[in-house]
Amino acid sequence: MFVPLFLAAVGAAPSIVRAQQPSHTGTGPGTFEIVGTSGVSAQQLFLGNDQKVYIIDKAQNNEAQVGGHPAWATEYDLTTNQYRAMDVTTNTFCAGGNVLGDGRWLIVGGNQPVTAGGNTTAAGGPDPYKDTDGGNSIRYITPCTDGACNYSYDTMDNRRWYPTLETLADGSIIMIGGNQYGGYVNNQGNNNPTFEFYPSRGPRQNLTILFTTLPANLYPLTWLLPSNKLLIQTNWGTELFDPVTFEEDTLPDVPHAVRTYPASAATAMLPLTPANNYTATMLFCGGSDLQPDQWTAGLDMTQVPAQASCVTISPDVDRTWHDDDDLPDGRTMSNFILLPDQTLFLCNGANKGTAGYGTDPWTKGDSYADIPILTPLIYDPSKPAGSRFTADGLSASTVPRMYHSTATLLPDGSVFVAGSSPHPDVVLTNTEYPTEYRVERFYPWYYQKTRPAPQGLPTTLSYGGDMFDVNLSAADLNEDGATALEQTTVVVIRTGYATHAINFGQRMLQLDNSYTLNKDGSAVLHVSQMPPNPAMFAPGPAWLFVVVNGVPSIGKMVMIGSGKIGTQPTLAATVLPEKSVPAGTTIPSNTTINKGGSEDAGVRTAGSLSGGAVFAAVAATVLAAVAAL
Numbered sequence: 001m002f003v004p005l006f007l008a009a010v011g012a013a014p015s016i017v018r019a020q021q022p023s024h025t026g027t028g029p030g031t032f033e034i035v036g037t038s039g040v041s042a043q044q045l046f047l048g049n050d051q052k053v054y055i056i057d058k059a060q061n062n063e064a065q066v067g068g069h070p071a072w073a074t075e076y077d078l079t080t081n082q083y084r085a086m087d088v089t090t091n092t093f094c095a096g097g098n099v100l101g102d103g104r105w106l107i108v109g110g111n112q113p114v115t116a117g118g119n120t121t122a123a124g125g126p127d128p129y130k131d132t133d134g135g136n137s138i139r140y141i142t143p144c145t146d147g148a149c150n151y152s153y154d155t156m157d158n159r160r161w162y163p164t165l166e167t168l169a170d171g172s173i174i175m176i177g178g179n180q181y182g183g184y185v186n187n188q189g190n191n192n193p194t195f196e197f198y199p200s201r202g203p204r205q206n207l208t209i210l211f212t213t214l215p216a217n218l219y220p221l222t223w224l225l226p227s228n229k230l231l232i233q234t235n236w237g238t239e240l241f242d243p244v245t246f247e248e249d250t251l252p253d254v255p256h257a258v259r260t261y262p263a264s265a266a267t268a269m270l271p272l273t274p275a276n277n278y279t280a281t282m283l284f285c286g287g288s289d290l291q292p293d294q295w296t297a298g299l300d301m302t303q304v305p306a307q308a309s310c311v312t313i314s315p316d317v318d319r320t321w322h323d324d325d326d327l328p329d330g331r332t333m334s335n336f337i338l339l340p341d342q343t344l345f346l347c348n349g350a351n352k353g354t355a356g357y358g359t360d361p362w363t364k365g366d367s368y369a370d371i372p373i374l375t376p377l378i379y380d381p382s383k384p385a386g387s388r389f390t391a392d393g394l395s396a397s398t399v400p401r402m403y404h405s406t407a408t409l410l411p412d413g414s415v416f417v418a419g420s421s422p423h424p425d426v427v428l429t430n431t432e433y434p435t436e437y438r439v440e441r442f443y444p445w446y447y448q449k450t451r452p453a454p455q456g457l458p459t460t461l462s463y464g465g466d467m468f469d470v471n472l473s474a475a476d477l478n479e480d481g482a483t484a485l486e487q488t489t490v491v492v493i494r495t496g497y498a499t500h501a502i503n504f505g506q507r508m509l510q511l512d513n514s515y516t517l518n519k520d521g522s523a524v525l526h527v528s529q530m531p532p533n534p535a536m537f538a539p540g541p542a543w544l545f546v547v548v549n550g551v552p553s554i555g556k557m558v559m560i561g562s563g564k565i566g567t568q569p570t571l572a573a574t575v576l577p578e579k580s581v582p583a584g585t586t587i588p589s590n591t592t593i594n595k596g597g598s599e600d601a602g603v604r605t606a607g608s609l610s611g612g613a614v615f616a617a618v619a620a621t622v623l624a625a626v627a628a629l
């Protein structure tokens with residue numbers, strides 16, 4: 001019959017119309033909403049595509065079942081809030097993860113097989129969890145939307161528990177450190193003070209900083225910098241590491257507090273923008289002021305105050321640490337999530353103690369942390385010192401989330417918040433801090449605003465090369481023409497692989513843009529490709545947002561680079577056309593980008609119209625004509 005055939009043809013079309021507004025209503029600006037259950041404790045997770053979050057736990061007695069045993073991975077659907085239990089056969093306990101340049105997510109390392117209570121499975125003993133050794137296991141997956149994808153497997157020749165993964169400029173991944181058999185902190189016999197690559201480039205190599213920073217050197221905090229060096233910060237030690245020559249260049253110790261696990265500061269690379277010349281600045285907030293011998297001295301860790309200090313370093317241009325605004329309260333195990341309006345959302349964590357759990361008499365029901373922090377914060381790097389943190393307009397969560405909690409940005413600009421399970425195995429009742437399956441979403445101030453609906457966004461971005469044009473309607477610009485265009489940014493965000501208060505690979509880069517304002521109030525944004533330097537933002541999938549007055553469009557998934565692992569093609573960046581407005585109208589100058597939160601932001605920026613340049617009619621016409629070519 002004709003009609004069904006026609007529909008079938010439409011269904012098979014390669015591209016579908018994307019929703020331009022959130023499909024979900026939300027509970028109001030600055031609020032959390034419990035939306036579903038994760039099935040397994042969300043110790044690790046990542047946003048795989050616009051429909052699915054992949055959740056990874058350790059092997060334990062979870063409610064989700066697969067293949068006749070408890071599951072330790074699920075695929076969570078963002079529309080239905082239902083999960084699919086997944087069989088990831090090796091034990092992923094405290095693995096590390098990140099995304100490769102070809103779009104595969106890699107999950108590396110973990111623990112031996114365990115049985116009830118988290119006890120190591122004895123040879124020939126009962127094995128209800130049916131997990132196999134995760135120590136030298138590598139799993140990978142290409143996310144899907146049809147519920148049909150599963151994990152695949154590879155191996156290393158050595159064991160890594162709590163390794164760091166960072167994607168490099170060629171889209172391969174460096175795997176750094178960890179230890180062999182786990183534990184609260186590292187020690188010499190257990191240490192794996194080496195790095196190696198995936199895909200493999202030969203045997204692992206020693207990394208000196210991991211010999212000298214015991215015991216709090218698990219999950220070393222690592223970022224690829226635009227200089228193609230890696231900043232590695234672990235325990236008190238800090239260095240620049242060259243992933244090509246393997247040279248290590250020592251930087252000053254981090255001040256005030258240990259930031260690595262189990263001190264577990266909140267950390268992030270601040271947005272890379274044209275305004276800061278794409279200079280990478282890393283922010284570290286909270287942690288614990290503990291010396292190496294204090295981790296194993298039998299202290300009651302739940303009484304150790306979490307630190308409130310924040311520090312930054314921009315190692316490509318300045319080798320010194322700088323104090324930043326303090327947190328309003330000490331925090332450990334909090335997560336920074338980059339929002340498309342270039343602020344950072346901070347959630348989860350505790351005011352006392354550290355990551356980890358154990359059987360010590362002083363624990364709070366196994367937990368080494370206490371006093372969960374429920375009130376989130378926003379950090380705005382563009383604000384003057386002293387005013388960067390705010391809780392204004394933010395409501396508290398009702399769900400304590402401490403050890404093994406996670407968060408990630410979603411395409412609609414909300415934040416997915418999940419996890420917490422400070423126990424050797426699932427404990428749901430009669431304990432201070434139970435294993436947490438509830439999934440929340442947090443709705444930033446812009447969530448329910450009408451979103452800009454840009455037309456013509458690409459699906460790939462190259463390193464340099466031809467600019468692309470994006471159409472915005474007059475309504476997208478709030479009928480506010482050049483004033484709104486001066487407040488419009490195009491940002492690329494990698495959401496990263498969340499675990500242990502780290503989102504491996506998370507970063508944001510603002511693309512350069514100019515615009516042509518049309519007479520009818522619509523406009524064309526002229527947008528540069530990525531800067532021609534893959535070390536600034538490694539190849540692989542990311543999310544593209546057009547942000548007008550701080551309000552983001554629904555993020556669109558884009559492939560950065562070639563989509564393959566290997567040297568990335570780079571091209572010279574094309575020069576953008578000058579900004580152009582219809583004859584007789586004005587380009588406002590000296591505006592500051594609205595970072596949201598304030599309903600009167602439009603009013604504030606309107607005050608800065610004076611000083612704008614009136615373009616001559618002829619010049620504007622010529623520029624518009626050039627832009628149209």
Ligand SMILES: *[C@@H]1O[C@H](CO)[C@@H](O)[C@H](O)[C@H]1NC(C)=O
Nearest residue numbers: 115116117118119120424425
């Ligand atoms: C795990 O091992 C410990 C120490 O051997 C033992 O006390 C405990 O009962 C075991 N837990 C379970 C659930 O079997």
Ligand SMILES: *[C@@H]1O[C@H](CO)[C@@H](O)[C@H](O)[C@H]1NC(C)=O
Nearest residue numbers: 066067085086087148149150
């Ligand atoms: C994926 O795994 C599930 C559960 O383990 C299994 O039922 C399914 O057949 C697998 N799918 C594919 C495409 O292999």
Ligand SMILES: *[C@@H]1O[C@H](CO)[C@@H](O)[C@H](O)[C@H]1NC(C)=O
Nearest residue numbers: 193194204205206207208211
């Ligand atoms: C790496 O360190 C180990 C342990 O100290 C040492 O035995 C080995 O020789 C080192 N390897 C290299 C290549 O330096």
Ligand SMILES: *[C@@H]1O[C@H](CO)[C@@H](O)[C@H](O)[C@H]1NC(C)=O
Nearest residue numbers: 226227276277278279316533
């Ligand atoms: C911006 O950074 C580049 C290197 O990435 C450097 O060559 C240039 O001098 C910097 N410009 C400014 C104004 O700092």
Ligand SMILES: *[C@@H]1O[C@H](CO)[C@@H](O)[C@H](O)[C@H]1NC(C)=O
Nearest residue numbers: 455456457469470471472524
């Ligand atoms: C953008 O606007 C131009 C001019 O109105 C139009 O020709 C073009 O088709 C539009 N592009 C998209 C992708 O909508």
Ligand SMILES: *[C@@H]1O[C@H](CO)[C@@H](O)[C@H](O)[C@H]1NC(C)=O
Nearest residue numbers: 589590591592607608610611
């Ligand atoms: C913008 O205007 C403010 C206030 O008039 C002034 O202090 C600042 O220097 C100006 N900034 C630029 C980049 O011109």
Ligand SMILES: [Cu+2]
Nearest residue numbers: 093094404500
């Ligand atoms: Cu852990």
